Amino acid sequence: MYFSVTLAMQGPRPVVLSGPSGAGKSTLLKKLLKEYENVFGFSVSHTTRQPRPGEVNGKDYHFVTREDMQKEIDAGEFIEHAEFSGNMYGTSKGAVQAVQARNQICVLDIDIQGVKNIKRTDLNPIYIFVQPPSMDILEKRLRDRKTETEESLLKRLTAARVDLELSKEPGLFDLVIINDDLEKAYSELKEMLLEEIKKTEESRKS
Numbered sequence: 097m098y099f100s101v102t103l104a105m106q107g108p109r110p111v112v113l114s115g116p117s118g119a120g121k122s123t124l125l126k127k128l129l130k131e132y133e134n135v136f137g138f139s140v141s142h143t144t145r146q147p148r149p150g151e152v153n154g155k156d157y158h159f160v161t162r163e164d165m166q167k168e169i170d171a172g173e174f175i176e177h178a179e180f181s182g183n184m185y186g187t188s189k190g191a192v193q194a195v196q197a198r199n200q201i202c203v204l205d206i207d208i209q210g211v212k213n214i215k216r217t218d219l220n221p222i223y224i225f226v227q228p229p230s231m232d233i234l235e236k237r238l239r240d241r242k243t244e245t246e247e248s249l250l251k252r253l254t255a256a257r258v259d260l261e262l263s264k265e266p267g268l269f270d271l272v273i274i275n276d277d278l279e280k281a282y283s284e285l286k287e288m289l290l291e292e293i294k295k296t297e298e299s300r301k302s
């Protein structure tokens with residue numbers, strides 16, 4: 097069950113970034129959060145997957161057991177949750193509230209199932225799909241990232257093919273960014289968000 101989330105409609109419009117694993121969502125997000133430190137805030141998801149070297153609990157994800165996460169889901173504490181590549185991922189109400197309490201633009205990095213479920217809430221975000229230039233390049237980037245086992249890499253590539261098809265649904269996304277040249281992709285992202293950035297910066301001054 098997905099309930100209408102009354103925590104929305106306050107402050108700036110959130111932003112959802114979706115796209116296949118390896119498309120470059122985290123890379124683009126990190127650039128955005130670095131350039132506009134106080135303007136954007138990351139919605140820290142929960143996941144049952146193992147942390148990668150360098151990932152920080154509470155910053156990149158809340159790393160939890162399936163049992164604990166299921167308990168919180170049953171208690172109604174999640175806006176959405178999904179199974180991806182053998183692990184559970186989800187956005188808690190607290191994750192979004194924490195960002196909105198700081199009056200920042202909340203950015204969510206979620207898969208397509210998450211996008212579909214968020215559409216059933218009143219969060220009203222801007223939906224952006226990050227697309228790799230080709231499946232071959234996606235595979236190369238994922239392999240070069242060296243975070244996956246062969247098994248999880250293949251699962252991600254299979255999911256990517258499905259996501260690329262699903263992303264074609266008219267009206268599902270407000271913008272599709274092809275992440276070929278990183279600087280160009282980043283410019284397109286910024287351009288889409290410029291109005292919200294300006295509004296947030298203006299409201300800071302007053």
Ligand SMILES: Nc1nc2c(ncn2[C@@H]2O[C@H](COP(=O)(O)OP(=O)(O)O)[C@@H](O)[C@H]2O)c(=O)[nH]1
Nearest residue numbers: 117118141177178180185186187205206207210
């Ligand atoms: N539905 C949903 N998907 C999420 C959430 N957090 C992360 N994801 C998605 O889960 C997928 C796997 O994420 P991750 O394991 O970090 O791998 P990566 O995307 O390859 O870095 C990606 O498509 C993320 O967008 C969440 O809270 N909800």
Ligand SMILES: Nc1ncnc2c1ncn2[C@@H]1O[C@H](COP(=O)(O)OP(=O)(O)O)[C@@H](O)[C@H]1O
Nearest residue numbers: 117118119120121122123237241275276277278
């Ligand atoms: N435009 C790009 N050109 C080349 N490599 C890229 C580009 N964007 C991202 N990468 C690299 O591709 C890999 C996957 O990017 P990442 O941001 O982790 O994807 P996601 O968060 O969507 O899974 C990373 O190693 C990243 O450094």
